[in-house]
Amino acid sequence: MGWVATPELVAASCNAGAFGFLALATAGPDEAIEMIDKTLELTDKPFGINFHMFQPGAEQIVEAVISKNIKAVSYSRSPTADFISKFKKNGVICIPTVGALKHALKAVDLGADALVIQGSEGGGHTGSTPTTLLLSSVLQQVEVPVIAAGGFRDGAGLAAALAWGAAGIAMGTRFMMTQESPVPQVTKDAYLSAKIEEIKITKKFDGLPHRLIFNKYIQKIDRSNPLSLLLISLSSAWRYKQLTESSFKDLLKAFFAMLRGDDLTISQSIMSANSPAIIQKAMVEGFPNEGAMPSGQVAGIINNIPTCSELIMQIMREFELSYTRFKEIGEAES
Ligand SMILES: Cc1cc2nc3c(=O)[nH]c(=O)nc-3n(C[C@H](O)[C@H](O)[C@H](O)COP(=O)(O)O)c2cc1C
Incomplete structure (x- = not known):
């Protein structure tokens, strides 16, 4: 999330138990490298970066990711197969975000280790297939782990995604609406x-x-x-x-x-x-009515701004409740 997934937010989410992606697609190469270094200072947990190959200085960012042992890269416009194999040879996990089945298949062909599928509910650039349908159709056709995104905010959603066959969930809007997010309060x-x-x-x-x-x-x-x-x-x-x-x-x-x-x-x-x-x-500047606010539809049912740690703990409590409920239903039926 450009200008949102800063070192502070990424480190706070990783320290709370999530896996954050640093937003480098909107940074020049020097700034991107400073952001990576700052995140490494703020957390000893693994994290990833998001970028795209068309941005100025992309090749310098690729080199920095490899030399600084960054765990994973995320992209929605795929680098070439050569770049992907360079990442993989150096132990960097490639997790593109896709918004359509055909893009999921292409990303796997190019060497993706896992996929984030973003359903149309999701914030920012997005496809036209709802999360549940995209998740099902991709799961039927790929072997790599699939992480569901688009519309998630709580532990019930996590339980539902896992029940569906996803390896986990990814959330953008929910993390943007946290205390550690740099977005001005008025926005x-x-x-x-x-x-x-x-x-x-x-x-x-x-x-x-x-x-x-x-x-x-x-x-x-x-x-x-x-x-x-x-x-x-x-x-x-x-x-x-x-x-x-x-x-x-x-x-x-x-x-x-x-x-x-x-x-x-x-x-x-x-x-x-x-x-x-x-x-x-x-x-960044705090003029919500004069600018653009990329957002998932889920913002419409989010009504608080917790810290990342409060958010993750709440999600895990809710997940436990859903899990217990699944078990009780299973036991009642057996
Ligand atoms: C403010 C904002 C900015 C975003 N910027 C990016 C971006 O730069 N690159 C990217 O791959 N995805 C971007 N996304 C999409 C998120 O990474 C994530 O896939 C999406 O938010 C998931 O759906 P959700 O908003 O329902 O949680 C952005 C989303 C938001 C809300």
């Missing part, structure tokens, strides 16, 4: 007050299906025509360049790679290049 409050039906998918924001809280700003983007979209994106172009510290050349390189890789139209690609600045307005 966390906006998440707390969002309703399930206000957290919807639009392709207009960055050209890809993106689940966000439909505040006034996103409603405006969702209703806009290509020309007004272009104007919005150009106005934040300069800011994006400054914030990522990437050179203009790098920005162009990423832009054309996106064009080639995802077959986006030009206006969609410009939106895509500018979306980070709009997300930061809400998630």
Whole structure:
């Protein structure tokens, strides 16, 4: 989760018993390496990193992951098979996130060790298949462990996912709504007050299906025509360049790679290049009504901001209750 899964949040989640992924896809290479070092200072537990091969300095990040013995990498736009085999040769576990069955099969073909399947309920970029259906269909066709994501927040959900055959659950929105999450309180409050039906998918924001809280700003983007979209994106172009510290050349390189890789139209690609600045307005600067808030629908039924440790303990208590219930049902029937 760009600008959310910081060293502090990742370390707190790992220290509480989860396995956190550091968000490096929105960082330049020097910042990414500093973030890895900071996380290593804050926890002695294993953690992973999330990145993508189109970002400026991706190869330096790959080298740092290997040289610093980082346990796992997560990505949704797959590196080439060569990079994956380099990770694997160096003991780095490859756990891509996929939102569709065909992507799951391709990821396994390319060498994934495990998969996170994210159902359409999930926050940020997301597919169109609900978690339960995606999980079932992927489990039927792959041999690697499958972790379920999209819509989870509690121990009952964990028990249900395990009963379904998943190896575990992954949660984004729930961890974003914790004490250690760096998101400004005013923005966390906006998440707390969002309703399930206000957290919807639009392709207009960055050209890809993106689940966000439909505040006034996103409603405006969702209703806009290509020309007004272009104007919005150009106005934040300069800011994006400054914030990522990437050179203009790098920005162009990423832009054309996106064009080639995802077959986006030009206006969609410009939106895509500018979306980070709009997300930061809400998630970093604390202006929830003027920026974008990627969110899972689950935010609509989350009503507290616990610490990571409180959250994990609560989930395990709830899981025990569900497990006991399963056993009682089994015993009553035998
Ligand atoms: C604010 C936010 C930012 C996200 N950013 C990323 C990202 O940069 N890369 C990524 O692979 N997934 C990203 N995701 C998706 C999460 O990693 C996770 O798969 C998803 O949140 C799971 O669904 P849930 O929100 O229902 O828990 C993001 C999700 C949120 C809520």
